[in-house]
Amino acid sequence: MTDRRSFLRGASVLMGHAAFGQVMTAFAAAPRKPTWFTAAEMTTLQSLVDVILPATDSPSASAADTHYFIDLAIPACATPEAQKTFRAGLVAMKNFATLAPAEQATRLKARATADLALPYDQSFFRILKDYTLCGYFLSEIGATQALAYERVPGGFQGDLPLAANQKAWAI
Amino acid sequence: MATSNQFDAIVVGSGMSGGWAAKELTEKGLKTLVLERGRNIRHITDYSTALKDPWQLPHNNRTSTIADRAAQPIQSTLYLYDQSTKQHFVNDLEQPYEQAQPFSWYRGYQVGGRSLMWARHVFRYSDLDFEANQREGVGIDWPIRYADIRPWYEHVERFIGASGENSGLAQLPEQILQPPFEMNALEKHIRERMAAKFGGERKLICSATAVLSREHNGRGPCQGRNQCARGCPFSAYFSSNGVTLPAAAATGNLTLKPDSIAHSLIYDEGKKRVAGVRVVDAATRKTTEYFARVVFLCGSTLNSTALMLNSKSSRFPNGFGNDSGELGHNLMDHHNGGGATASYPGLADRYYRGRRSTSMYIPRFRNVSRREEKFTRGYGYEVYTNRGSWTRGIESADFGAAFKNEITRPGEWSLYTEGYGETLSNHENRMWLSPDKTDSWGIPKIHVSMKYGDNEKAMAKQMMDDAVEMLQAAGLENIQGFNREVTPGSVIHEMGTARMGRDPKTSVLNAHNQVHAVPNVFVTDGSCMVSSPTQNPSLTYMALTARAASHAVEQLKRGEI
Numbered sequence: 246m247t248d249r250r251s252f253l254r255g256a257s258v259l260m261g262h263a264a265f266g267q268v269m270t271a272f273a274a275a276p277r278k279p280t281w282f283t284a285a286e287m288t289t290l291q292s293l294v295d296v297i298l299p300a301t302d303s304p305s306a307s308a309a310d311t312h313y314f315i316d317l318a319i320p321a322c323a324t325p326e327a328q329k330t331f332r333a334g335l336v337a338m339k340n341f342a343t344l345a346p347a348e349q350a351t352r353l354k355a356r357a358t359a360d361l362a363l364p365y366d367q368s369f370f371r372i373l374k375d376y377t378l379c380g381y382f383l384s385e386i387g388a389t390q391a392l393a394y395e396r397v398p399g400g401f402q403g404d405l406p407l408a409a410n411q412k413a414w415a416i
Numbered sequence: 417m418a419t420s421n422q423f424d425a426i427v428v429g430s431g432m433s434g435g436w437a438a439k440e441l442t443e444k445g446l447k448t449l450v451l452e453r454g455r456n457i458r459h460i461t462d463y464s465t466a467l468k469d470p471w472q473l474p475h476n477n478r479t480s481t482i483a484d485r486a487a488q489p490i491q492s493t494l495y496l497y498d499q500s501t502k503q504h505f506v507n508d509l510e511q512p513y514e515q516a517q518p519f520s521w522y523r524g525y526q527v528g529g530r531s532l533m534w535a536r537h538v539f540r541y542s543d544l545d546f547e548a549n550q551r552e553g554v555g556i557d558w559p560i561r562y563a564d565i566r567p568w569y570e571h572v573e574r575f576i577g578a579s580g581e582n583s584g585l586a587q588l589p590e591q592i593l594q595p596p597f598e599m600n601a602l603e604k605h606i607r608e609r610m611a612a613k614f615g616g617e618r619k620l621i622c623s624a625t626a627v628l629s630r631e632h633n634g635r636g637p638c639q640g641r642n643q644c645a646r647g648c649p650f651s652a653y654f655s656s657n658g659v660t661l662p663a664a665a666a667t668g669n670l671t672l673k674p675d676s677i678a679h680s681l682i683y684d685e686g687k688k689r690v691a692g693v694r695v696v697d698a699a700t701r702k703t704t705e706y707f708a709r710v711v712f713l714c715g716s717t718l719n720s721t722a723l724m725l726n727s728k729s730s731r732f733p734n735g736f737g738n739d740s741g742e743l744g745h746n747l748m749d750h751h752n753g754g755g756a757t758a759s760y761p762g763l764a765d766r767y768y769r770g771r772r773s774t775s776m777y778i779p780r781f782r783n784v785s786r787r788e789e790k791f792t793r794g795y796g797y798e799v800y801t802n803r804g805s806w807t808r809g810i811e812s813a814d815f816g817a818a819f820k821n822e823i824t825r826p827g828e829w830s831l832y833t834e835g836y837g838e839t840l841s842n843h844e845n846r847m848w849l850s851p852d853k854t855d856s857w858g859i860p861k862i863h864v865s866m867k868y869g870d871n872e873k874a875m876a877k878q879m880m881d882d883a884v885e886m887l888q889a890a891g892l893e894n895i896q897g898f899n900r901e902v903t904p905g906s907v908i909h910e911m912g913t914a915r916m917g918r919d920p921k922t923s924v925l926n927a928h929n930q931v932h933a934v935p936n937v938f939v940t941d942g943s944c945m946v947s948s949p950t951q952n953p954s955l956t957y958m959a960l961t962a963r964a965a966s967h968a969v970e971q972l973k974r975g976e977i
Contacts, residue, residue: 371811383471388471397641400638401640407766413823
């Protein structure tokens with residue numbers, strides 16, 4: 246069964262792997278300028294992702310650049326219809342960043358209620374949740390600080406007592 | 417012709433079957449040329465995404481981009497497809513085929529073929545499977561029985577290394593297996609409840625999987641990443657790239673030619689033997705002829721059959737070896753439309769560490785000891801369980817600090833299971849070549865037409881009902897049965913289009929996978945299958961390949977071929 250020794254052996258194999266250095270240096274900082282959204286839309290988006298995933302015992306969504314992730318991922322991955330829905334949704338939320346926290350929550354709750362039953366491509370809230378959660382929880386900050394992540398777990402232990410404060414595995 | 421184009425053996429294809437043909441033939445001293453239509457992928461060195469974290473992959477490894485879906489409209493629908501694996505699947509636009517009925521053809525054109533991305537389940541077939549066609553008067557009889565293939569299953573299992581649990585059931589013969597990966601708390605619970613309810617007739621076991629739980633011949637063990645389809649830097653699962661091709665190369669008898677598309681077989685009318693293979697260079701489109709005393713076709717079911725259909729001569733005007741008229745017919749795939757999902761609120765204090773790269777399995781129990789009225793044959797289930805992750809937050813209306821705290825903790829246990837059912841052989845399910853349209857390399861386009869029949873549909877309904885019944889017996893909650901439409905091809909077990917048989921009038925290959933009329937050609941990929949059983953087929957392809965290679969070498973030594 247897996248133990249610390251086999252875990253460490255896994256890590257040493259990893260260090261010997263030719264691609265390892267490459268992987269570590271390929272890790273570039275996210276761009277700081279929006280590529281697809283306007284500056285105003287980006288401001289709205291930044292507030293939205295932080296209302297969904299605020300700072301708790303782990304950093305907020307925007308601290309992990311989730312809004313920049315969305316700025317790249319929506320034009321690359323979402324269908325044309327979902328892209329249109331998403332931009333229109335941001336425009337409709339245009340003063341969101343200026344609202345008081347309680348008002349922001351009310352506003353987003355209303356949007357969730359209106360949108361949740363809509364087909365995905367027509368649902369601003371569902372697209373927003375999808376990309377916000379994917380952007381944050383699979384970022385380095387989200388995966389390693391908000392959740393638990395092991396690139397090379399070293400084996401599989403099927404049945405362990407749940408540790409106090411155990412975070413869920415990121416993948 | 418230049419002597420450098422002369423070999424003892426040519427193997428077309430470098431995947432699951434081709435790798436085994438290469439290993440066995442080279443180890444027996446034959447100078448062997450392996451032709452691979454796709455690019456080279458070197459073990460470990462070329463697994464470019466293997467160790468990347470989600471944030472190091474495009475768009476945090478979201479399944480597909482718009483550009484991906486445009487270039488790979490079929491491949492990108494596969495559960496395995498994401499930013500870390502897409503390089504192992506073909507570009508559908510560059511590799512077109514025609515679907516007379518919807519048929520999802522998932523392909524990996526590269527050294528190693530689909531052995532790089534397979535699901536690694538390795539079960540043996542039993543005589544319940546080998547005798548079924550004859551017993552029921554379906555299709556034709558298998559020309560072999562379990563006793564014929566058993567030593568070859570052992571031979572393959574010893575070399576590839578597989579882990580898992582023997583079921584103790586006759587319909588799933590005992591295998592040579594390393595200890596299984598551990599069950600989690602919910603799986604242990606289900607196993608106990610099923611044992612109490614079904615008295616051993618239906619049981620949950622850890623699947624036999626070509627993933628190492630212990631070190632084996634310097635490979636592995638599995639490091640719990642469950643990212644196999646990227647290629648494994650620890651060599652912990654079986655692939656041609658990591659296991660059989662290196663063994664073949666170590667003999668000094670292997671010549672591997674990637675980017676070499678087999679166009680047709682060169683038939684010598686005088687000698688009544690195949691003299692070699694005509695090959696188109698994937699990049700330059702230049703044609704080269706290679707010659708050998710024996711040829712193994714291991715290019716995957718549809719491609720090996722297409723190669724034979726495209727090899728016409730005055731002796732074989734309807735395609736090479738097609739005296740029976742069965743070449744291209746009897747296409748099968750498994751069907752996996754019936755199953756269930758469920759959740760379990762208990763065992764909240766248990767968790768797991770690492771990502772196990774196999775499933776749990778419920779072996780076939782229908783039409784084993786009793787004859788069912790509504791359908792013949794049976795199915796086994798793959799069972800997957802986990803505790804809820806952050807993804808459960810996507811479809812909820814909630815947000816904010818409490819929401820974030822909740823979804824970053826392990827959620828409720830949930831379960832997904834689907835049956836894998838046998839599909840009966842049917843002459844109407846088939847592939848053929850376009851009479852006038854060719855691909856970029858001048859090879860006729862493949863047409864496919866396959867539909868599931870009434871037996872499969874009746875079985876799928878029972879598959880759902882049985883899944884629900886077993887989960888109820890196990891005390892799970894929120895049980896939702898499903899019985900969805902399955903697109904043929906999507907289980908990626910396409911097989912049967914050059915079947916083995918006892919009679920040359922109704923089959924293409926004999927009991928040793930030799931073309932009846934031309935015994936120096938062996939076909940040992942899925943195209944040779946006579947029936948589809950319920951179990952995953954790759955282990956059987958490997959065993960049949962090793963068995964055929966041994967036979968080929970014996971016949972060569974005796975001067976019979």
